[in-house]
Amino acid sequence: MYFHGDVVPADLMKRILGLLLLSLMSFQLNPAPVFEAYTQTLPGTSVSFDMIPIPAGSFWMGSSDPSFPDQQPRHQVHLDAFWMGPHEVTWDAFELFLDKQYEQTITEGGVPARVDALSRPSLPYLDMTFGMGKEGKPAVGMTQYGAIQFCHWLYLKTGIFYRLPTEAEWEYAARAGSEERFFFGKDPSSLGDYAWYAGNSQQTTQVVGTKKPNPWGLHDMYGNVTEWVIDQYAPDFYSKSPANNPLNRGTKLYPHCLRGGNFATAEASLGSSFREYSDPVWKRIDPQIPKSQWWFPEAPFVGMRLVRPLIPPSPEEIFAYYTQVPIIDY
Amino acid sequence: MKKNPTRREFVKASALLTGGLLAPSFLVPGAYAAPQNTLKLALIGCGGRGTGAVFQAFDTGHPIQLVAMADAFGDRLEGSYKPIFEKYGKDKVNVPQERRFVGFDAYKKAIAEADVVILASPPGFRPSHFEEAVRQGKQIFMEKPVATDAAGIRKVLAAAEEAKAKKLNVVVGLQRHYQNNYRESMKRIQDGALGDIVGGQVYWNDGGVWVKQRTPEQTEMEYQMRNWYYFNWLCGDHIVEQHVHNIDVANWAKNGYPVKAEGTGGRAVRTGKEHGEIFDHHILTFTYADGSVIHSECRHFPGAANRVDETFQGTKGKAYLSAGNHGLLTDWKGNVIYDHDRKNQPNPYQQEHDELWAALVKGEYKFADAENAAKSTMTAIMGRYATYSGKVMTWEESLNGQVDLFPDTLAWDALPKVLPKDDGYYPHAIPGKTKVI
Numbered sequence: 042m043y044f045h046g047d048v049v050p051a052d053l054m055k056r057i058l059g060l061l062l063l064s065l066m067s068f069q070l071n072p073a074p075v076f077e078a079y080t081q082t083l084p085g086t087s088v089s090f091d092m093i094p095i096p097a098g099s100f101w102m103g104s105s106d107p108s109f110p111d112q113q114p115r116h117q118v119h120l121d122a123f124w125m126g127p128h129e130v131t132w133d134a135f136e137l138f139l140d141k142q143y144e145q146t147i148t149e150g151g152v153p154a155r156v157d158a159l160s161r162p163s164l165p166y167l168d169m170t171f172g173m174g175k176e177g178k179p180a181v182g183m184t185q186y187g188a189i190q191f192c193h194w195l196y197l198k199t200g201i202f203y204r205l206p207t208e209a210e211w212e213y214a215a216r217a218g219s220e221e222r223f224f225f226g227k228d229p230s231s232l233g234d235y236a237w238y239a240g241n242s243q244q245t246t247q248v249v250g251t252k253k254p255n256p257w258g259l260h261d262m263y264g265n266v267t268e269w270v271i272d273q274y275a276p277d278f279y280s281k282s283p284a285n286n287p288l289n290r291g292t293k294l295y296p297h298c299l300r301g302g303n304f305a306t307a308e309a310s311l312g313s314s315f316r317e318y319s320d321p322v323w324k325r326i327d328p329q330i331p332k333s334q335w336w337f338p339e340a341p342f343v344g345m346r347l348v349r350p351l352i353p354p355s356p357e358e359i360f361a362y363y364t365q366v367p368i369i370d371y
Numbered sequence: 372m373k374k375n376p377t378r379r380e381f382v383k384a385s386a387l388l389t390g391g392l393l394a395p396s397f398l399v400p401g402a403y404a405a406p407q408n409t410l411k412l413a414l415i416g417c418g419g420r421g422t423g424a425v426f427q428a429f430d431t432g433h434p435i436q437l438v439a440m441a442d443a444f445g446d447r448l449e450g451s452y453k454p455i456f457e458k459y460g461k462d463k464v465n466v467p468q469e470r471r472f473v474g475f476d477a478y479k480k481a482i483a484e485a486d487v488v489i490l491a492s493p494p495g496f497r498p499s500h501f502e503e504a505v506r507q508g509k510q511i512f513m514e515k516p517v518a519t520d521a522a523g524i525r526k527v528l529a530a531a532e533e534a535k536a537k538k539l540n541v542v543v544g545l546q547r548h549y550q551n552n553y554r555e556s557m558k559r560i561q562d563g564a565l566g567d568i569v570g571g572q573v574y575w576n577d578g579g580v581w582v583k584q585r586t587p588e589q590t591e592m593e594y595q596m597r598n599w600y601y602f603n604w605l606c607g608d609h610i611v612e613q614h615v616h617n618i619d620v621a622n623w624a625k626n627g628y629p630v631k632a633e634g635t636g637g638r639a640v641r642t643g644k645e646h647g648e649i650f651d652h653h654i655l656t657f658t659y660a661d662g663s664v665i666h667s668e669c670r671h672f673p674g675a676a677n678r679v680d681e682t683f684q685g686t687k688g689k690a691y692l693s694a695g696n697h698g699l700l701t702d703w704k705g706n707v708i709y710d711h712d713r714k715n716q717p718n719p720y721q722q723e724h725d726e727l728w729a730a731l732v733k734g735e736y737k738f739a740d741a742e743n744a745a746k747s748t749m750t751a752i753m754g755r756y757a758t759y760s761g762k763v764m765t766w767e768e769s770l771n772g773q774v775d776l777f778p779d780t781l782a783w784d785a786l787p788k789v790l791p792k793d794d795g796y797y798p799h800a801i802p803g804k805t806k807v808i
Contacts, residue, residue, distance in 0.1 A: 136674060140578055143673035146640070166613075168577045168679040171695055175676060328546075328720045329419030330426050330454055341695075371426070371458050 076122065076351055078258075083198060085148035088133050092124040092349060093258050100213050101220055103279050104314040111276035112314045118209050119285050122351040125206065125214050127259050128249040129266055129344045130191065132170065135180030138194045140164060156197045162187055162335035171341040177248040179266040179344040185297050185319065186367040187335040188269045188345040193363040195347075202359050206348040207288045208272040208316070211300045215313040217257040222312040224255040224262070229308050236264035238311055242304035246341075263311045266344030267303040274298045274318035294368040295321050303342035319343075324370060332370045405436045405465070410731060413439040413485035415478045415500055417451035420514055421491030424544070425451075427724040428489065428512075429459050433732045437464050441472040441481035443492070443596055448473060475781040482507050487731060490514065493596070494612060495605040495777065498523035498530075501741070505530040508537055510731055512724065514544040516615045516748040517741065519607030521772035521808070524749045531741035538736040542727040543744035545619050549726065550719035552698030552711040556690060557623055564700055564708050565685025568624050571665040573617035574678040579671030580609075582645050590783050591790060601647025601797075603755075604776035604787060608649040610636075610758070611751040614669035618754070619747035620681045620692065621657065621665040628746050629657035629665070629753070631765045636758030638799060640672055648789055648799040653758045657750065667754060761802030772808030 082089040099119045104112040137144045139162045145152050162183075169182045183191070185205075192203045206214070217224045225231055233240060235255070237247040242264070250260040272278070273291035282289070291297060296318035302311045323337035337343060353359065405411045412428060412435050414421050428435055437455065442448040448471055456464045472480045478500050482488050490500045490513035497517045504511050511534070518524045534541050547553045560568065583598040599605035606612045622628055634655030641651035652670035659665070668678075680693035688702040698711030717725075730737040753769040756762075778787045791797050800807070 136578070140673040142582075142641075142643070143578070147674065164578060164580050166580055167694070168575075168677045170577075170677045172678065172680060172693060326718050326720060328423045330422035330451075331419070369454075371454050 074351070076124075079124075081195075081199060081201070083134060083137065083148075083195075085150045085152070086137065088137060090130070090134060090347070091127050092347070093127050094351075095123050095125050095210075095214050095257060097122040097351075098213070100216055100218075102209055102212050102282075102314070104222070104312075109315070111316050112279070114279055116279055116282060117284060118213070118282070118287055120210055120213050121286055123206075123210060124349040124351070125210070125259060126347040127254065129179040129261055129268065129346050131177055131249055132175040132180045133177070135183070135191060136175065138162075138191050153197070156194065159194055159197055160190070161194075162190070163333055165333070165336050165338075167336075167338050169336060169338070173245045173341065178246045179249055179261075181246060181266055181341050181344050182337050183269075183343065183345065184333075184335055184337060184367070185269050186365070189363065189365065190335075191345070192347065196359070196363065201349060202353040203347045203349050204362060205269050205271045205345065207286070208270045208298050208300065209282075209287045210348060211268065211270050211346075212313055214257060214259055215255065215262040215301065217255045217259070219256075219313070222314070224313060229311075232263070232308055232311065235262075236302075236311065237261065237304050238264035238302060239305055239307045244305060246304055246344075262301055262313075264302050264306060265304055266301075267299045267306075267317055267342055268301045269343070269345045270298045270300055272298045274316065294370060295319055299343060303344075305342055321370070330371060334367050334370065405438060406434075409434040409436050410487050410728075411436055411438045411485045413437075413441070413481040413488045414451070415441045415481055415488055415490050415504075416492030416496070416514075417442040417448045418491060420544075421489055422451040422455060423720070424489045424491055424512060424514070424724070425455055426458065427721050428487075428728060429463060430721060431725050431728040433728045435463065435487075435728070437466055439470040439472065439481040439484035440466050441477035443473070443475060443477070445471075445473045479503055482509060486510060487512070493599040493605040494607055495519045495523070495599075498526035502526055502530045505534045505537065505539060508539065510539055510727075511541045511741075512544070512727055513541065513741075513744075515619075515744060516607055516611050516751065517543065517744045518748055518752070519603060519605065519611060520752060520774065520776045521749070521770055522775040522777070524745050524752065524770065527741060527745040527748075531739070531745060534741060535739055540727060540730055540736060540738040541741040542723055542738045543740040544720075544723065545616060545740070545744055545747065546719035546723055547616060547620055547694065548623075548740070549723040550694070550696070551716055552696045552713070553620065553623075553692060555711055556692055556698035556700060556709065559700055559709050560624055560683070560685070560690060561626060564688065565683070565690060566687030567661075567663075568683050568685045569663045571621055571624060571663075571681065571683035573614075573621045573665060573667050573681045575609075575614040575617050575669040576675070577671065577677045577679060578673035578675075579641060579651070580613075584645060592778075592781075592783050592785055592787060595647075595787050598645065598647065601645065601649050602787065602789065603648060604778065604789070606649065607748075607752060608653070608755050609671055610650075610653045610667075610669050610755050611748060614653070614667065614754075615748055615751040616694075617669075617679070617681055618657075618667055618751050619743075621667070621683075622743075622747050622750060624681070624683050624690070625659050625663065625665065627659055628750055628766060629659050631658050631763055632656070632750075632753045632757040632769075633658075633763040634667075634754065634757050635761070635802065636755075637802070644791070644795045644797070648797045650755075650758060650799070653754060655754045655757060657754070756807040759800035759802065759805050760807045761805075764807075768808055774806065774808055 078093045102118045103115040254260045272289040274296040299317040323340040487510040636650045636653035655667045683690040691699045696713040700708040757764045
């Protein structure tokens, strides 16, 4: 994972050392996992989310449509098993993360010190729901750093390593075995049964899981919110991508990949293989300098979905994933 | 109540009156001389917003040199200088140590070095900073709100008059005035597209803003200055600091200022020691001279529903406006009168600088935002007076209020007027008991 710059501020160092200790303890709050669907409750709250198993396997990634050079070449990829959230992350959980005081207020039995010590987002001065509502609606407007730190917070709360999907994991899960443009085939005429997109969304996010899922049980893979993945966006990555668990590790803040399209995406840009990427213009109207590491005030269409690998990485790797420091954004 | 001209009419009138040109020289005796045709800029208040405003000034592309910076805190100043210098370099950023002014009086020295000043300290300081910049004859961009109590407003109104007399451009960061959806919608509203505006609702409901924790070495003055959002002499409460945007839009739609305010407010969920004395909600009605009523609501409740926008009802139709570039006017049958295209809109924070600096480089006098900004800030202050006192507050008695929140002395070892009680909590207003004017 990327560490930007060489300077680690003292307070960050302190945090890192604390985390290191924590990671070495590798706190075993959870017994060895059974690879089946489960519901993750956030301790002390009534907030929970589901995770469903996605078996290991191989698939053809990308497309051979010459109109989309960044989806080429179509290539075979093998992935290890993981769980994936059948729904996009909603404000119900994300707001607990973004406001520590709010988390303390509604968590029965208190918030453990290890969770309390985590740096939280700057509370956004602007309304980051953009008037689209909270309950059951996807959390939106977070940077990739914010999305990863949400996973970090979940780890500190649950002891389980949650992360963003890789781009390959996302496409594999979206396809659910299909080699067509959509998991339901080639014909876009039934898109409205599965997706909130420009054609039916009224230009706003919708409550997650209100459309039909794909064959593997995943809802809203197309539309609603564009979902963060880990990879740096490179239009030519598929020509050099490894076949096993590929990941294009980031070295720059922009552009990073996102997948799935959103409530404002036209049908023509939706499908399992379509790639999107982050744009600094999403921070244009942030009136502060440095611009926020946490928020994109002009990306009300960006959200996230969780993944949990069946075999978690080592504590050192987990620590490295969660403590990536983003480049300062002027 | 006297009908106020719209800003549009006002700008048109002032441009006509002055015929445009300023005196060609901005030179101040003894100050650093920048290269010819370059406007010298000073930043007063080096937080994230002030730093952002300097970026926007440079991004206009006009010949500008930052020559001085001022902040009460040295670390804030250096934290602002670094990104500015890294991005714009030595040709544009010429602020050696001797022109980095730190402390309560720093603003006077920095203002003296420049042709144009950005005033972006916490709002409580704005009246004295604005007054000084006008006294020294500078062109001005200042952030909202422009004061935190009536005493400050009276100071700003007086300086606004002086700025007009001296033909000093003043742009205020009520950036909705520089945002196309608002401009286009308001133009139509004022041309009568909705008939008479008889009612409206304006909101800033969200989860709240940052908190700075106290550290052991801080004096009470330093703590309040660092955690300024929660102290009224600095912030004015969130109804003034934040909701002023929406209240200002109501005044814009009504083309005037309310004659009275009544309402209720308190501290429901944000009640810690670190939350100082401000309320976390205010719900009000503002009544205008023609008897029309605007409902105003602001709250900082995490976990509750968010809403930041403005709606208005007229005799012929209604309007929906928001900072997300909404500008939708419909008649009462639902027919669309105007629907602003939300795509590819200019950044209003950049637009306000583009327009200001375009006038400055041409030596034009075009902008006099201070009076409206002072009166919209006063509207929000009147709202706070109403929720804090529990009384019906009139415009006149509010504007003449004699309670001055500002400390008698500004020094790190001096005491602000509101101090923590023995238990560490700050006293806050009790409706029915608290005297506000």
